[in-house]
Amino acid sequence: MIALVSFAASAALAVVGALLAASVRNLLHAALLLGVSLFGTAGLYLFLGQPWLACVQVVVYIGGILVLILFATLFSSDITGSGQRAPRALWFAALGTALTTALAAWRLVRGGVEALAARRGGEPVVPPAVGSTDAIGDLLLGAWFAPFFLAGVLLTVALVAAVAIVQRHRRPEVEAEHA
């Protein structure tokens, strides 16, 4: 019962949030509704028994990407979107999105059908330990060590570089200011 309610709520948040984000005129509202959709997706991950993925979804997409998008939105000249019509190029974008979504949906449905067929053969569909942090840690430091390591180094370099760049620009100013 409670599982059904939580699934319905998460799915509704994800779908309705995404639809509204694509259709409202106000840019900031669209960004916030995107956040609602992302939150719903995190709920779906929880429902699928992947708490780690759900937490990472919230940390990365709501705590990071959404805040970045909100910042970018505030630099827009026309946040409320008053008196703006959708440019024609948008139709091509819509077509492309629809095609991609259809492809992904087809792949998903086919994967589901295959998984069902496999289960009929007595095979478990998902390995039992796949969602645990231990299993994810083993995967990240085992099979996927090289990409994980490279991404970590890249992010650390980016972190240090950001500080370094700001420092180089700021130092003369600060010294002039306080001289």
Place this chain on the structure above:
Amino acid sequence: MTGLGHAVDTLAAWLAGGPPGWFAVTLAVLAVWVAPLLLLVFPVAAFGQILERKIAAAIQRRKGPNSAGLDGPLRLVFRAVLCLLPRERQDRAFAAFCNLVPVRTALLWSRRLGLGQFVADGIKMLGKEDIVPRGADGAVFRFAPYLALVGAFLPWCVLPFAQHLVMLETEVSALFVLATSGLVVVALKMAGWGSGNKWSLLGGMRAVAQLVSYEVPIGLAVGGVVLWCGTMDLHAIVGQQYAPGVFTLLGWNVCQGPFLLLLLLVFFVAGLAECQRSPFDMAEAESELVSGFNTEYSGLRWGMFALAEYTEMLLIGALVATLFLGGYQSPIGEQWLLLLPTWLETLLHALILGAKTLVVFLLMMWIRWTLPRFRVDQVMRLAWLVLVPLALLSLLGIAVTLLVAGGTTEGMAYGRLAARPRPDLSWLPWLLLWIVPVLAAVVLVRAANARYGGRHPALRRLTGEGA
């Protein structure tokens, strides 16, 4: 995350006496999830306000609240309980009750300490008009305080209060705390923009820039503890800090070498900034920005932001205790506490965690009423040039320590928590670990002082003094 769902299901089935309907499920969710949180945090946060005023007064050599006692609230309670009796009999019963010696003394002290002040403040706040400015973005403006409260309250779900008092046991609870407290960032952004006021917008931007920056050292500090303990489960982290013997506190993470002590400092300072407390309150700097992102808020919506702030302060205190100070464990003789009956053990553990939280809470207030506010650029510099490098250094130090310690020993099983492997530190390397970095730091500081005469230029840059 099955613990909570299981509790809800069980309770709902018990309430309904069979397969539960939506009513039973709603009741169960309220009972398991919402009510304990509110019961726990609301009174503490409300009381935190009066505590803050008394401490501010003590530091500034004033008296603080000193007349409002608990008589009025008590009379209201009497009237509510005896509502069927006529008014004179209610008053007579109340007078008789107040004449009892212990009650009279307690009421006298409540008046002297001004303990009833928060009730009066609360009623005043509830009575205020809820104003939405004309230029405001209505929905965003109205929803922001709720989101701030959600972000402040959700992390409490996974905190272990006692061995048998964890609302939601999950192996990713440390990550859960980071994730849910991040929602406050979005809330402040919404409040800043939705108010339709330039002070609010500037305050909101400052707040978000500050929160995003300080989430980096907080995340790194939590990451260091996770690296040391080898688990993201807060309850397992608490269990791993258990050491048998009289001085249980030797097993606490803060005693495991200088790097974890450094991480504790980084976590505390960054946590202070996450709560937007002075000296990091430049987002609501009243001398520059009226009141920052909550300029336009009034009444209960303003109260929600204030409550979220106090809740977050308590949360930082509880997290400091959980990650570094042994959680709910007693500093001395924890093993004998485990022999007590379960209810007594749970009560004592919860009280111990509360005491540790209160110490951090009081420290935050002391700092607020002692230090002046940082400037914007100083806040950013402290995060990126001091806290992040320190946190990275400690992470590196912890990793090296784990390598040097060579392998792991089976840790102690603690209560119902299974034994987890813990880094093998026999006493000699443990001592070296403390002495070598401290000596190195002393030598470095002395060398720097000798070279630069007095204060190091980095320190001077940090405080913004002229070179």
